[in-house]
Amino acid sequence: MDLNLMRGLSVSTDSKIVLLVLDGLGGLPMHPFDRTELEAADTPNLDALAARSDLGLSRPVAAGVSPGSGPGHLALFGYDPLKYEVGRGVLSALGVGFELGENDLAARINFATKDESGRISDRRAGRISTEEATKLIDLLNQKLNLAGVEVFLIHEKEHRAVAIFRGSGLSDVLSDSDPQRVNLKPLPVEPMNGDAKAEKSSELANDFIKQANAILAGYHPANTVLLRGFGMYPALPKFDETYKLRAAAIAGYPMYKGLARLVGMEVLEESEGIAGEFQTLEENWGSYDFFFIHIKATDAAGEDGDFRRKVAVIEEVDVLIPDLLALGPAVLAVTGDHATPAKMKNHSWHRVPFLLHSEYTLPTASSFGERVCAGGSLGVFVAEEIMGLLMGHALKLNRYGA
């Protein structure tokens, strides 16, 4: 999206936009002749909505490229994810409410399990409990001692935490230690340019890992940490300036809260679960004109390869659609930030189903699924265009040119 164009054309109005993101919504059939998760789900409300909506498939980042959650969401918010790079560490730091400063270097930590040969046998340490992880984080915070910098370790959820290195002369041009697959040894963190700051920061990170290994040596399954997504605070154009929107985010997972804060959304305190998120929407309906609602459970089910559970989450969301529509949004879009097919147990590059309901649509089907979206009136388009479509359908953009 051309953000300057948006800035020039956008106007503030009373109409309300809801962007409902089912993380990793896009799917695949488990066998060539079957249906995808979304096609298989029993979704009478989304189907009825599709019959009054524009449909299409959106492509995040680039052909064949599987996006991480950061780039996937930046594209949904209208930012070119190849231009605006945000390390996952930054998102995590913001997500846990850490006040990131300009000199801070943030990184994502996973507790992981390594076997006797030093290879990673579980990249998530069996998804250890929050209780157990919190204890280990406290232990690390107590014992770690890095030369010349302060280190803050903050627990996120289960096996996930974030590290912030505070000191002068740091750089985020660093490779990950996470080998991305099991049965491989962790990688050394390496500087990705010749800069002295990157060199120094990589030494710091490797020293951190070495100390953490020593501290965790007696524990199981969390006997090591993997670092990835190094990032320093990025300057992103803000939602209120670009789109003139008073934007609110409702998300159950810290990283998505962090991402929303980064683009200037206010993060609302949500009640428990998917129904809780919709309840939070209803309670705050009068105070904002843009709502980003993030549902994590679709992605989690996809990553676990659990086709049935992903279907069930989609059906759980479907039940809540009538109450959402009753609030009277001018625009309701339902989509994902990327595909996470249960078949692949991973994020994928596949194009993502997109539904946009407003008073001004050209419906092409009476159900919601990947294949009807392929034949929809929006065709296949890049995900960065979504914000423009939402703004247009909400009548929040002035005409371009006389």
Place this chain on the structure above:
Amino acid sequence: MDLNLMRGLSVSTDSKIVLLVLDGLGGLPMHPFDRTELEAADTPNLDALAARSDLGLSRPVAAGVSPGSGPGHLALFGYDPLKYEVGRGVLSALGVGFELGENDLAARINFATKDESGRISDRRAGRISTEEATKLIDLLNQKLNLAGVEVFLIHEKEHRAVAIFRGSGLSDVLSDSDPQRVNLKPLPVEPMNGDAKAEKSSELANDFIKQANAILAGYHPANTVLLRGFGMYPALPKFDETYKLRAAAIAGYPMYKGLARLVGMEVLEESEGIAGEFQTLEENWGSYDFFFIHIKATDAAGEDGDFRRKVAVIEEVDVLIPDLLALGPAVLAVTGDHATPAKMKNHSWHRVPFLLHSEYTLPTASSFGERVCAGGSLGVFVAEEIMGLLMGHALKLNRYGA
């Protein structure tokens, strides 16, 4: 395709990719309510494959623009054909195995027939035999004498040859002498910028044509030459660096071999005919992880306006598909570099049918043809994205961002 992105994300794996290019595959119905060549062809194997594949239509170069073979293939290989310009002469020179140097200027030569008024009556001199053309090339090599440069004339096939001008201060910013249609006079070669090198090179080329006309004056039908596709050696990023692929090319026609060499593919010695090309693939299966197979006969039939022959070539390829699949490619894509509808007897700008088979597809049809591709899950996309799709489906790209 963003080649830097590919370079950053690509990983070498054992999975194998086959890119099967039927040159000029895209077609049109001869009459509005008829079928295209591909739709009319009896292709049980491609149809069965389509039912397990992603389908789409690819757009080379730009809307409404008919690509030459060079730009058409560069786009297939992931290179922006508007950024990476390669004169056809360069491809021809590489195709005949000529060791092109940095100071060499290459151009394509067609033997042609001009009538008494100086107009071109046949742009291919009746497709004169290789035997006859070779004699004329020898004669020209013997008698041509250009001031300050060496000239090498090398015969290609039938009416086609390549000229290489070797000397200092040459430029390829030159227009063609080929008027592209019959009953027009050949055009003078003109410099296309104000550069002194282009000026000098145009004079050289026009002097070359003048001398050739004098030498060929007594011959028929090859009584003149047309020059086109001036080019100097271009620096293209190589396949092994960009995609980390050990790539091999199987092509029966010198120009496509040359193009494959230019991007760093190894050119395999192929057996005769289409079946011979597939046999070469089988014999070399273990030694590479990317195969580009080029079938010229579809384009040749289209250029001759021979709808039935183009259908027959497609059917000949179809028969060989099961053996290819039996080799077990992770990804098999079947497409063209551009359309050559028999109806137009020429390359055209039309979008090109594209089929991609892998384990991770979202099939939308049970046949392969232009119109089912238009409704496919890949939609209409730019041809440069094809390499990204192949790499993604072969699981040869890391995730982008965390």
